[in-house]
Amino acid sequence: MKFEEMIDEKLIFTKMDFGSAGEVIGFLSDELFKNGYIKETFKQAVIEREKKYPTGLQLGNINVAIPHTDIEHVIKSGVAVCTLSSPIKFHRMDKPREEIPIHIVFLLAVSEPNEYVKFLSKLTSSFGKKETIRALISTDNKKQIKKILKDILKEDGE
Template identity: 45%
Template structure:
């Protein structure tokens, strides 16, 4: 048995948002509506991304893993957004650099010690260009199934 990692209602593709803050607000608001995070998470995640950006340029794709302090979290989940037109994020640890982000994994983590495997597997997943390429062309429900498969194998 595996803990729930993704929620089909928190898998997004084909959304028409071009602005990073709007995108973060959009995903975080959905997480709030589904009770995974407190309302305060929405603003907190936008602010956190400004101060400590999470853009990651992997070998093939730009990834972002927006998240914020655990006090804003109710339940752990990973929201996924795949962008057909990448949005520019700042790079994690190098705010002077920009990363065109195609995959956003917004995290609500309540206790990092309980999610070491999840975070570790997620990093292996988003660094794998073959998997990410495969996932990027799927429909929403298939993205959910595919990501679950790769996270639980």
């Protein structure tokens, strides 16, 4: 899978304002749908799954959420990215009863996990690198975000 097929500039949104996890998931789902990545059932499926198995990742000062759902709701793999002007609460993946403020949401559409896993693995591994995460929330330039994500994927010489 080529990088250009994974990071679509049309699916990058910066410094957005939302009131809840459901709102940001709804917005990003609509964008994925408009661009042909997902089926209509995806949005509700993600929202339902998030209630049961939340995806907030506690990383430090800046936290990330990676909502997603079963492959049956997905047409082709992709990701919609949104940085938030003020953080929104998500529940933690490892401690579902706890809520944490989230600064970046990656809504993942995964149609075939093995094909997509290298990308996903590099993406999530980058969450542990504070400077990368900080760089993502400090810009409102979509091209800059795309470049940061591209650099993440280039690491380890692959």
